Amino acid sequence: MNEYIVSDSACLIALERIGMLGLLSEVFSKVLIPPAVQTECGIVQPWLQIEAPSHDTLIRALRLQVHQGESEAIVLASERSVACILDDQKARRVARDVGVRVIGTVGVILRAKRHGAIEAVKPILTALVTHGFHLGPGLIDEALRQAGEQQA
Numbered sequence: 450m451n452e453y454i455v456s457d458s459a460c461l462i463a464l465e466r467i468g469m470l471g472l473l474s475e476v477f478s479k480v481l482i483p484p485a486v487q488t489e490c491g492i493v494q495p496w497l498q499i500e501a502p503s504h505d506t507l508i509r510a511l512r513l514q515v516h517q518g519e520s521e522a523i524v525l526a527s528e529r530s531v532a533c534i535l536d537d538q539k540a541r542r543v544a545r546d547v548g549v550r551v552i553g554t555v556g557v558i559l560r561a562k563r564h565g566a567i568e569a570v571k572p573i574l575t576a577l578v579t580h581g582f583h584l585g586p587g588l589i590d591e592a593l594r595q596a597g598e599q600q601a
Contacts, residue, residue, distance in 0.1 A: 457537075458489040463554055472557065
């Protein structure tokens with residue numbers, strides 16, 4: 450595992466709420482967040498590195514379409530040539546438009562299972578929904594299918 454990732458606040462907040470924030474450090478060698486994301490979520494972990502993106506013009510341009518944390522995360526991911534964890538559909542589209550690879554919180558959970566960090570996806574998805582994280586039934590079904598946990 451030698452993969453860096455940039456995260457927006459939604460994934461951090463969701464995983465912290467269910468006591469699974471450490472999954473990120475088990476799945477990625479380095480997790481970067483921009484200052485706006487740190488301000489939004491207030492999460493401090495030794496493995497979570499705050500790094501400011503430098504392309505202010507692009508941040509301002511993206512800010513016309515998405516929130517400050519999302520715009521900074523997208524620009525930081527672009528500058529570092531790494532993927533970005535985003536769950537908001539509009540932010541995901543904007544990121545792809547500027548050439549940033551996107552993964553969502555569910556993708557992180559699936560990756561955690563593939564890496565052996567968790568045994569099952571379903572209990573984590575259930576906990577997320579219970580704690581107010583919106584996951585559509587189609588996404589849950591697809592995640593369970595990919596994890597090999599779909600019911601017959």
